[in-house]
Amino acid sequence: MxxxxxxxxxxxxxxxxxxxxxxxxxxxxxxxxxxxxxxxxxxxxxxxxxxxxxxxxxxxxxxxxxxxxxxxxxxxxxxxxxxxxxxxxxxxxxxxxxxxxxxxxxxxxxxxxxxxxxxxxxxxxxxxxxxxxxxxxxxxxxxxxxxxxxxxxxxxxxxxxxxxxxxxxxxxxxxxxxxxxxxxxxxAGHVDPVHLRGFSAHPPVVQNALAAVLRSHGPGAPDDVTPGRVDQTGPDEWVVEVMGRGASPPRTVVTVTRSTQPPAQLTCRGAADTTAYVYAVRLGQDGR
Known part of the structure; x- marks a missing residue:
């Protein structure tokens, strides 16, 4: 999600x-x-x-x-x-x-x-x-x-x-x-990690990186984490720099990889099975 x-x-x-x-x-x-x-x-x-x-x-x-x-x-x-x-x-x-x-x-x-x-x-x-x-x-x-x-x-x-x-x-x-x-x-300033889909101001890769930092170091508010540099390191891999405040580290490097789910009916109205992307994240060293 x-x-x-x-x-x-x-x-x-x-x-x-x-x-x-x-x-x-x-x-x-x-x-x-x-x-x-x-x-x-x-x-x-x-x-x-x-x-x-x-x-x-x-x-x-x-x-x-x-x-x-x-x-x-x-x-x-x-x-x-x-x-x-x-x-x-x-x-x-x-x-x-x-x-x-x-x-x-x-x-x-x-x-x-x-x-x-x-x-x-x-x-x-x-x-x-x-x-x-x-x-x-x-x-x-x-x-x-x-x-x-x-x-x-x-x-x-x-x-x-x-x-x-x-x-x-x-x-x-x-x-x-x-x-x-x-x-x-x-x-109260705490993003709920269980039901979070993402942050509309950012593309999917960055959404995943920001959410990973909040989930690991939270609770935190949406503006406690902001993206820095984003580098695509492969066809389906990115390295995202996340800048944090509050409970989040000042700097965290997150690797995000993308894969494709098998076709499935994704909506109630969907007439045919459709594929969707899913993402995996790995947190690197933070700036503390």
């Missing part, structure tokens, strides 16, 4: 309480011209567009929010009713969020951060709805302002999946009980 967080350093969250099509931006009544513009803007900045909604039934005619959230924590929010409003969202996605005073239109209260996004995108894969909705409901009971259902974020086979923004940590294999425990730990 490690190293499977879908890449993304900037997120556009678009509130859309109605049902989501298999391709989320093809959903009924979602402005088609705006959908294409948002997708192009996301591609230009290595970002992701994700639809969000509150757990449970919501009025479809209520004002809807959009928000651009950077991995570094910057964010900008607004309200939308039509394609013109989403054109502004696309502009902010391309340019990056502008600093705000904290009372900008649509911006959640600071107590609502970080945001907890649970994939419940049943039309993309039934597993996400079956396993994701109970998790979203459990988190919403504990953290109602933080919790949102969201559209596809990758890794359907690991449902229920949770994306934490802005730090971009992704957890999988959750049920209602474990999800509350994982979020409790995360909010």
């Amino acid at each position: 490690l190293g499977t967080a879908a890449p993304g350093r900037r997120w556009l969250l678009v509130e859309y309480p109605a049902g989501w099509a298999r391709a989320a931006l093809d959903s009924p009544d979602f402005p088609p011209g705006a959908a294409q513009e948002l997708e192009q803007a996301a591609l230009s900045v290595r970002g992701r567009v994700v639809l969000i909604r509150r757990p449970g039934r919501q009025p479809k005619d209520a004002p809807r929010r959009w928000g651009v959230v950077d991995h570094g924590g910057a964010q900008q929010w607004g309200w939308w009713r039509d394609a013109d409003d989403l054109t502004e969202a696309a502009r902010v996605l391309r340019a990056g969020p502008a600093p705000t005073s904290g009372d900008a239109q649509g911006e959640p209260d600071q107590a609502a951060y970080p945001l907890l996004l649970v994939c419940t995108h049943g039309r993309h894969d039934a597993c996400c709805a079956i396993r994701g909705r109970p998790v979203a409901e459990a988190l919403a009971r504990r953290w109602p302002e933080r919790t949102w259902e969201c559209s596809h974020i990758g890794g359907d086979r690991f449902a229920a999946n949770l994306l934490v923004v802005p730090d971009g940590t992704v957890y999988g294999g959750l049920d209602p009980e474990s999800a509350v425990q994982v979020v409790d730990r995360h909010l």
Whole structure:
């Protein structure tokens, strides 16, 4: 499961309480011209567009929010009713969020951060709805302002999946009980190694290296480890330098090797068996 967080350093969250099509931006009544513009803007900045909604039934005619959230924590929010409003969202996605005073239109209260996004995108894969909705409901009971259902974020086979923004940590294999425990730990600055899928700001090899250091020396927060130099030493081998703070060593060298699993059905919807990469790690000498 490690190293499977879908890449993304900037997120556009678009509130859309109605049902989501298999391709989320093809959903009924979602402005088609705006959908294409948002997708192009996301591609230009290595970002992701994700639809969000509150757990449970919501009025479809209520004002809807959009928000651009950077991995570094910057964010900008607004309200939308039509394609013109989403054109502004696309502009902010391309340019990056502008600093705000904290009372900008649509911006959640600071107590609502970080945001907890649970994939419940049943039309993309039934597993996400079956396993994701109970998790979203459990988190919403504990953290109602933080919790949102969201559209596809990758890794359907690991449902229920949770994306934490802005730090971009992704957890999988959750049920209602474990999800509350994982979020409790995360909010206390401790990444949960059992359910961790990875960190969306980094490629899979680096995700595995960072997770290995946290698992070996933790508990620790996502920003306690950062990548340094990354060298590919073979077709399926990399050496990653990990810089640490807190309980993690100042410097650890991690060797990451990649192999391919035999074909298997990876999702509830999967019509054919598919292969997937798996990674193994070996920690070298640290800087202590």
